[in-house]
Amino acid sequence: MEDFLVILLKVAAIYGGVIGTAALYTLAERKVAAWIQYRIGPNRVGPWGLLQPLADGVKFIFKEELVPAGANKLLFRLAPMMSAVPAMLTIAVVPFAGDMTLFGVDTFGAIAKIDMSAFYVVAIGGLGVYGIILGGWSSNSKYSLMGGLRASAQMVSYELSLLLGILSIVVVSGSADLYDIVDAQSGAIWRWNAFQQPLAFGLFVIATFAETNRHPFDFAECEPELVAGFHTEYSSMKFALFFLGEYCAMIVMASLTTTFFLGGFEVPFWADAPWVIQLAAFGAKTAFFLFLFLWVRWTLPRFRFDQLMSLGWKVMLPLSLLNVFLYGALTSFGAFGD
Amino acid sequence: MYFDYLNVLVFAGVGLVFTFANLILASIIRPKRKSDVGLETYECGEETIGDAWIKFDIRYYTVALVYVIFAVEIAFLFPWALVLKEVIAGTGAAAGSGIGAFIIVEGFLFIAILLLGLAYVWAKGDLDWVLHWDAPEYQPPTKHPRVTLPSIAELEAEDEADAEADGEDGPDGDEEAA
Numbered sequence: 134m135e136d137f138l139v140i141l142l143k144v145a146a147i148y149g150g151v152i153g154t155a156a157l158y159t160l161a162e163r164k165v166a167a168w169i170q171y172r173i174g175p176n177r178v179g180p181w182g183l184l185q186p187l188a189d190g191v192k193f194i195f196k197e198e199l200v201p202a203g204a205n206k207l208l209f210r211l212a213p214m215m216s217a218v219p220a221m222l223t224i225a226v227v228p229f230a231g232d233m234t235l236f237g238v239d240t241f242g243a244i245a246k247i248d249m250s251a252f253y254v255v256a257i258g259g260l261g262v263y264g265i266i267l268g269g270w271s272s273n274s275k276y277s278l279m280g281g282l283r284a285s286a287q288m289v290s291y292e293l294s295l296l297l298g299i300l301s302i303v304v305v306s307g308s309a310d311l312y313d314i315v316d317a318q319s320g321a322i323w324r325w326n327a328f329q330q331p332l333a334f335g336l337f338v339i340a341t342f343a344e345t346n347r348h349p350f351d352f353a354e355c356e357p358e359l360v361a362g363f364h365t366e367y368s369s370m371k372f373a374l375f376f377l378g379e380y381c382a383m384i385v386m387a388s389l390t391t392t393f394f395l396g397g398f399e400v401p402f403w404a405d406a407p408w409v410i411q412l413a414a415f416g417a418k419t420a421f422f423l424f425l426f427l428w429v430r431w432t433l434p435r436f437r438f439d440q441l442m443s444l445g446w447k448v449m450l451p452l453s454l455l456n457v458f459l460y461g462a463l464t465s466f467g468a469f470g471d
Numbered sequence: 472m473y474f475d476y477l478n479v480l481v482f483a484g485v486g487l488v489f490t491f492a493n494l495i496l497a498s499i500i501r502p503k504r505k506s507d508v509g510l511e512t513y514e515c516g517e518e519t520i521g522d523a524w525i526k527f528d529i530r531y532y533t534v535a536l537v538y539v540i541f542a543v544e545i546a547f548l549f550p551w552a553l554v555l556k557e558v559i560a561g562t563g564a565a566a567g568s569g570i571g572a573f574i575i576v577e578g579f580l581f582i583a584i585l586l587l588g589l590a591y592v593w594a595k596g597d598l599d600w601v602l603h604w605d606a607p608e609y610q611p612p613t614k615h616p617r618v619t620l621p622s623i624a625e626l627e628a629e630d631e632a633d634a635e636a637d638g639e640d641g642p643d644g645d646e647e648a649a
Contacts (some may be wrong), residue, residue: 140478144485152489194497202510203522214490218483225482244482245475252549270524274512278523282531289538296545300552307556309549365513370497374490439600442534446598450541450589457548458582464555465575 139238147244151224155380156186158423165427190373198369201273208271213371216264217378223258223385226250228311229415230398233408241312242398242408251299251309254389255292258344261382262288265346265353268375269363280362283438284346284353290445291343291350297453298337301460302326302393315397322401327394332456334394336449338425341386343445345379348430350441387422391415533597544585551578 160175160182167174175182200209230242247253262285269281303309305326306317318325327334346353354362364375391397395418398411406414436444512519551574558574592598621629 140481144478144482147482148485148489194493194500195502196497197502197504198497199509201512202507203512203519214487214494217490218486221486222479222483225479245478247475247479272512273523275514275523278527282527286531286534289535289542293538293541293545296542300545300548303549303552304555307553309553360513360515369501370494374493442600443598446537447593451586454582454586454589458579458586461552461555461578461582465559467559 135236135238139235139240140244142235143240143244147224147229148221151221151381151384152377154384154423155377156190158380158384159189159376160185161423162427162430165424166431169428169431193370193373196369198371199366201366203273204366205271205273208267209366210371212264212268212271213367213374213378214264215267216261217374217381219257219260219264220378220381220385223254224381224388226253226311227385227388227392228315228397229388230408230411242412243311246310246312249309250311251303251314251393254311255296255299258382258385259292261378262292264375264378265363268367272363272366274366276359276361276365277363280353280359280365284363287343287346287350287352287441287445290442291340291449294336294340294445294449294453295344297450297457298333298340299393301330301333301453301457304457304461304464305329311392311397315392315399318396319399319404320402322396325394325396330394330456330460332452333460336453336456337394338390338422339449341390341422342426342429343441345383345386345426347383347426349433349436351430351435352438352441383423383426384419387419387426388415390422391418530597530600537592537597540588541585544581548578548581551581 163185164174164182166172175185178184178188200206225244226247228241228243232239232241234240265288266281266285269277269279269284272278302314306314308314308317314326322328342348343350352362354364359365364372367375397418398415400406400410400414403410512523514520554574555578596602
């Protein structure tokens with residue numbers, strides 16, 4: 134019984150944390166944009182505009198919702214959920230902290246400890262593309278269709294590099310459990326996979342940008358060309374769900390990059406830190422990648438679609454394959470046999 | 472272990488309830504003012520023309536097909552990646568079976584085949600998003616022909632030629648004037 138209560142507590146805490154972070158992240162997006170462009174940004178609702186996400190949420194609830202007359206009604210209603218739920222589900226196996234004791238129950242800082250969690254992450258994370266392509270197609274709008282098609286082509290192209298990056302981590306760690314992968318990076322800072330596998334790290338970070346449809350690869354929306362891309366026809370809460378899914382996906386990608394390459398919740402040179410400090414370390418590392426998303430968005434111009442495709446297939450994919458080849462060979466010669 | 476999958480189910484249930492609750496809450500509260508114009512597909516203010524469900528570019532299909540092949544092959548590589556370290560160390564389930572060298576070679580052969588497949592698709596041109604054709608060379612429009620300005624060297628040469636001409640003609644001109 135107590136076990137179950139602790140799990141419910143963890144579920145509530147992680148949902149609260151992720152959705153709260155997503156809400157604050159929408160504000161951070163506008164604030165950071167403002168600072169980079171030498172503006173002030175939203176500052177009317179609450180101190181420093183901190184209540185702006187809440188005001189946005191209320192506005193979403195009170196907005197009229199339109200389902201276009203020509204749309205495929207069932208798929209149109211299904212698509213936002215198919216976009217938001219997989220993004221949130223992926224976070225279930227991400228280790229936020231090590232072992233902990235809550236109310237006398239020994240537990241750990243994740244919802245589930247699965248021995249194939251690295252595989253679970255890519256399997257569930259890959260479902261997100263269905264929401265986008267269904268939303269784009271079912272709207273029966275030209276902009277939506279083009280946005281959805283572009284986004285799906287882009288996401289599948291870069292997912293390969295993502296998968297191969299994870300594969301080379303699995304080769305070196307000898308386990309697909311995210312906890313084991315984090316353990317393999319514990320201790321000194323140079324044991325982080327970012328330093329052990331710099332090529333895979335670079336490719337993975339670039340692929341996360343494409344997977345989450347962020348600048349410089351935001352062809353799913355592409356404001357000047359496609360109005361709002363695949364969610365042009367969405368309004369009210371359904372639009373909010375797409376929005377939530379997008380920001381959750383970014384949080385998931387940032388936390389996965391942290392877990393795979395920056396040692397997850399490990400504090401450098403402090404192996405058995407208390408779980409609160411581990412959680413703080415995880416948050417700090419993830420926050421860096423979340424900031425990187427914003428920083429890049431307001432700094433770099435957008436690619437052209439053919440440049441995106443040729444980068445994904447002709448540069449990233451061969452390099453990722455070679456990286457797996459290289460680290461497989463190094464492991465075979467016992468380079469990581471500690 | 473299976474208890475952990477149950478946790479994921481609980482997590483998924485809470486997520487679904489959260490999304491549904493939001494949608495239902497909004498559907499109760501929000502205004503409903505249906506009008507035919509509002510239900511039209513958005514086309515930047517113009518009246519909607521036709522359907523969007525038309526034939527789209529075949530290349531999206533090609534990309535998806537190539538992706539499926541690669542993704543499935545990578546999924547097959549995961550078990551290999553998992554046991555590689557154990558096999559090298561001679562521990563785990565495969566200990567003492569002498570399967571080690573076979574697994575290593577097998578894995579690398581598989582990756583090599585993947586690379587070969589990539590090279591094949593590349594050579595066939597399915598990775599080129601912009602298809603190549605014999606585009607005619609760019610011709611500047613002829614309606615307003617371009618004015619080509621002479622270069623400095625040409626101007627100088629012209630000046631020298633003028634000066635020489637003045638030198639030759641000058642005295643004659645003077646005599647005539649006199």
